[in-house]
Amino acid sequence: AQTVTQSQPEMSVQEAETVTLSCTYDTSESNYYLFWYKQPPSRQMILVIRQEAYKQQNATENRFSVNFQKAAKSFSLKISDSQLGDTAMYFCAWAGGTSYGKLTFGQGTILTVHP
């Protein structure tokens, strides 16, 4: 079974600075996808970024980028120029194998951006 681990329950950062959230996963599958979801206080689940395992290049979306280390099974999220609106719970998730419909989530990291 796949597992996803986020070892940082809480993180904080000053506005305009950079922060990195960690995620490790375990799988024996060769084809899979990794995701970072943002959950603001509204509780809505918002997809931040997606990485396809077969792609060497790290995904980027504006201020959000990932460091995907396939051999180490590591998938960290870097948020540059942090903004107050980035304050949220962040979940790392995995999908692949026989059903890409199922997401396996990590425990979550609460990120607080301070002014």
Added chain:
Amino acid sequence: EAQVTQNPRYLITVTGKKLTVTCSQNMNHEYMSWYRQDPGLGLRQIYYSMNVEVTDKGDVPEGYKVSRKEKRNFPLILESPSPNQTSLYFCASTYSPGRISSTDTQYFGPGTRLTVL
């Protein structure tokens, strides 16, 4: 607008009183699922459905039932709720369960906060 809707958004009930949380999507998605979110555990899949009349257990199915009589609807049923089912519940849908293309993604409902006293 493409969306997944859930009702109710908040529910407080008592142990043993049957309840249903509805979920509906307007995107003609084949795959629908229910997750529960608990502190320190993230989101865990309860049940999923790959198409009409096809449902199967996820990782934490005990105490729950589902049905998929129509493609757009996937209700979650708690026949005899207990306090350990107090949680935040999400319905989600996606087009293709077999493969995620570069354009496919999961759509989540807004969540239902359930408290069982």
